[in-house]
Amino acid sequence: MHPLGDNAVIIEVGEEMNIESQKNVEILCSFFDTQPFDWIIEYIPAFTTVAVFYDPVKIQKKHKSDFLKFPYDYACDALNKILVELQLNETTEPRIVEIPVCYGGELGPDIEHVASYNGITTKEVMDIHSKGDYLVHMIGFAPGFPYIGGMSDKIATPRRTSPRLKIPAGTVGIAGKQTGVYPIETPGGWQLIGRTPIKLFLPNEATPSLLKAGDKIKFTPISNERYKELEEEG
Amino acid sequence: MISLTKPGLLTSVQDLGRYGFQKYGVITSGVMDQLAHRTSNLLVGNEENEATIELTLLGPVIDFEEDKLISICGGNLSPSINGEPVRLWRPILVKEGSQLRFGQCISGCRAYLAIAGGIGVPNVMDSKSTYLRAGLGGFKGRALNVGDKLETKPINDVSARMIDELSKCSGDENFAEADWSVASDLFPSYEKIPSIRVMKGRQYHLFSKESQDTFFSQPFEITPQSDRMGYRLKGPSLSLEEASEMLSEAVNFGTIQVPSDGNPIVLLADRQTTGGYPKIGQIATVDLPLMAQLKPGDLVRFVEVSHEEAQHLYLEREMKIQQLMQGILLKLR
The missing domain is CATH 3.30.1360.40 (Gyrase A; domain 2)
Structure with missing residues (x-):
């Protein structure tokens, strides 16, 4: 202590x-x-x-x-x-949270860079990213922002040399060996590979963060159309 | 109601902060100088956690559309009502139709304007503080702007009695100041190069001997890259004995962390909840109000205080605030 x-x-x-x-x-x-x-x-x-x-x-x-x-x-x-x-070192079953992601295109403008940096195709970036076994280690840095462990080294990519001034909420990115999802609009140097229509920061809820430490995350690829549908549903 | 004719540099509604949500990454926000904020509230009969307006360096111009009991505490931004200077750290009754302006920044850099009843903005996550980056809380989740009109909540008995007292001596004037103020031993004197008391941080021992000595002996300058989130300091470079990566963990109001460039950063009201840089020190809570009043270009010195001494000073300070509360009530007997 x-x-x-x-x-x-x-x-x-x-x-x-x-x-x-x-x-x-x-x-x-x-x-x-x-x-x-x-x-x-x-x-x-x-x-x-x-x-x-x-x-x-x-x-x-x-x-x-x-x-x-x-x-x-x-x-x-x-x-x-x-x-x-307290009985530390006891194990319980983790909760699995599904996060739909529309990869590439306008919503993930850096997916091609991530692919070429690693010498693979954009489809492979999407496959590797969405098949990972992810654990939320902690929430911090921004409201509802998950520090996620478990991304494959095959798609690891350094941060951009000059950060973007605005990254929209919901953006899924890669920075070095980490992957993350931005809950609110912020500046940042991450490589942007897609976006989720679901909200990670819920200011009007009693529990304002969708995720909590200990959750497992499953990223599910969705189409642009499905993205728009889900976004409209809120 | 009051309305803003000029917004000032950074004028926002704040209270003592948003607690209980840092585990979700939601920062506390809240006032930078808690002592000045709490005192300004007590001086108008409010609970100390009521929302006040935090003014920064260049104050706003505020029109009063009703009589209001106010007090201004903290840095001296040369407040005046209809051209006549008014004093800090005391209750002031402002009459309908008057205009409050601010001028040159003479000492400190932030002032707190409390109004009897408290600023009427909704609670968001149990707090009225503005979380500027997330756009929530306070007045519409943002800094105040030209044309904004703020309501205040109904006043309590204590405020009503103060207004009665001050009305008696106001006559036809636009305002009436109380003939008493907070005892000067409670509020800090904003010195040129303040000595801020600091406890050793959790990674203090990882810094080189030279950096440890430098930290507690040399002055540091507040750079222009300083804001409500943190002050970036410039001075002798600080470094670890050997480079090591640490895992992110919680930080606190007044945590002093050192990124690899060697320039310390003091984390303040809008700090993130966690950080991954080594922490060389932690400012004693009682000296945070002094730190929060420093502006770019100012110098600061850190002097070591033990953890127990810092806690002792804190308990003493809280006792003085209790006494201030009782003193104000006695005035109204």
């Missing part, structure tokens, strides 16, 4: 980015979702860590008798007890 300033603590539950770390992060997050302590404000999961943000004033008021203890020490003690009780 490590402090992240005077109101947060980072809990490390693994050393490497792998399925075990991801599972441990998920178990810890599910526990925090039950809102076990009123002094916890929120948490941020990552690949091997969960950061817990807490209210030092609330801890101090509640535990006046423990005046020798700093709120940080109190928080660490309470969280350490939880880590002992």
Whole structure:
């Protein structure tokens, strides 16, 4: 456990980015979702860590008798007890989320570059990308943005030398060995290979992110027509 | 209602931030200077989390279409009402038909305008803060612009009593300032080169000995590539003892991270939720308001504070704010 300033603590539950770390992060997050302590404000999961943000004033008021203890020490003690009780390293079945993607054309202007860079055809780029076994390691960087692991090296392509100023929401891209989907319009240097009509950031929903860490993703190729249909359905 | 005749450089509706959604990648947004924001709210009888208007360097011109109780806290952007200068850190009753303007930036760079009742914008994900990049929250998800008209919510008893008090001494004037203000030991003095207290960051030990020493001894300059998301600093280059890749993890308000170019970045209100650069330091919460008032060209020094000391200072600060709240209520007895 490590402090992240005077109101947060980072809990490390693994050393490497792998399925075990991801599972441990998920178990810890599910526990925090039950809102076990009123002094916890929120948490941020990552690949091997969960950061817990807490209210030092609330801890101090509640535990006046423990005046020798700093709120940080109190928080660490309470969280350490939880880590002992929780059965980390247990496995559960992941949820599979299907994301329809219209590859190439106007919606994926860089697919040809990705193909020629790797010495394959655009059809092969699409096949390899849509047949991958993908795991969402964490959500971050932008609202609902998934850090996805599992893309084949056969379609890995470096970022563009000069970034685009605007990448539309829903764009599916490749940057180095990573693939990702942009939930909101942003600038960026990714190679754009397609676009999905479904929304990853849902600001009006109680859970505003379509994906969560631990989800498996299946990219399904769709036609331009189907893309438009789905887009109109919203 | 109030309306904007000129928008100012970057004027937006903010509260203390959007919490509980960072796990979905939704940033907190919220005010840059929480102390000035909270104080401005308390001075007009609001809860400290009510939405205020954050003004940056060049303030807006605002027309008051009704009598309003306001207060302006934070940096001194030379506020005046119908041409007459008004003072910061105190309640002011503004009469219908008056115009509030801002002039030269004398100290700091951000001011907070609180209005009794609070700015009337809807809650989006439990907050009224504007998330500029995602276009949500605040007033229509964007910075304020010419012609925008803002409503305020109904006032409470405390605000009503303040208005009564100030009405007595306003006469025919366009406004009336309270003859008291916040004690000067609560709000910071915006020094030329402030010393900001910083805890060692989680990857501090990975930096070279030289970089560690430099970080806590040399001044750094705020560059023009600085905004609500973060301040990019310029100064002696900082580097790791040996290059290493780290996995992205959570960052915090005031996290100081160092990308491979060696120039530190201080993450602020609109910071992303996670980051993958090594963190050399973390600003103590009590000094964030000082940091948030720095502008491009300003210098800053970092001095080390222990983690326990930072937390102790924080609890002390919160106690002072409690005392301020009680003090304001006593004034109205």
